[in-house]
Amino acid sequence: MESTEEVNADPRIPPQLIHLLMANYSVPKSCFSKPPRTVQLLYNLDTLQLCIFGILTFLTLLSVVIFIEDAFYLTKKVRCPSKRNTFLWNSAAPTVIAIFSCFGLWIPRSAMFVDIGISTYFAVCFYLMLMVLIEGFGGKDALVKKLESNLVPINTGPCCCCCPCLPRIKLTK
Structure with a gap:
C-alpha cells in the first residue's frame, strides 16, 4: 500500500478513510490530491482531449464575436443611456x-475565482435591471407611491420561500 504522505493532500481526511475508499470502493488516488497545475494538465491530455479543449475555446471566441456584433447593434439602436448600458451588460452574460x-x-485551480467572477457579474446585471425597473416607474418615490397601498410578500425565493409565516409589508418612504 502507498504511503499516507503521497495520497493525503487534505489533512481533514483521515488516512484510514482514504485507504478504505481506495481499497473497497475503487476511488482513484487522484481524487485525494490537489487539482493539477496548467502545465501538468497539458502534458496529461491526449489528442482527443486537446481537440475538445480547442473546440470549447473556439466556441468561447465565437461567443465574444457574437457579443461584439450585438454591442454594435445596441449602441446604434438604443438611445437611452441607462437602458443601453443595462442591455449591454445583460446581453454580455453568456x-x-x-x-x-x-x-x-x-486553469484547473481557478474554480473559486470563476465562481466569484460569474456571481459578481450577475450581481451587477441584477442591480442594473432593478434600476431600469425603478426608472420605468418614474423613480424611487414614484415606485413607492404606486405600490404603497399594496402588501408586498417578503417570503419569496430563493432564501425565504420556506418561511410562509413571514408577514407582508407595506412600502413606505
Whole structure:
C-alpha cells in the first residue's frame, strides 16, 4: 500500500478513510490530491482531449464575436443611456460565463475565482435591471407611491420561500 504522505493532500481526511475508499470502493488516488497545475494538465491530455479543449475555446471566441456584433447593434439602436448600458451588460452574460468557464477549463485551480467572477457579474446585471425597473416607474418615490397601498410578500425565493409565516409589508418612504 502507498504511503499516507503521497495520497493525503487534505489533512481533514483521515488516512484510514482514504485507504478504505481506495481499497473497497475503487476511488482513484487522484481524487485525494490537489487539482493539477496548467502545465501538468497539458502534458496529461491526449489528442482527443486537446481537440475538445480547442473546440470549447473556439466556441468561447465565437461567443465574444457574437457579443461584439450585438454591442454594435445596441449602441446604434438604443438611445437611452441607462437602458443601453443595462442591455449591454445583460446581453454580455453568456459571453462572460463562457470566458470565465474557459479560464476554468485551462486553469484547473481557478474554480473559486470563476465562481466569484460569474456571481459578481450577475450581481451587477441584477442591480442594473432593478434600476431600469425603478426608472420605468418614474423613480424611487414614484415606485413607492404606486405600490404603497399594496402588501408586498417578503417570503419569496430563493432564501425565504420556506418561511410562509413571514408577514407582508407595506412600502413606505
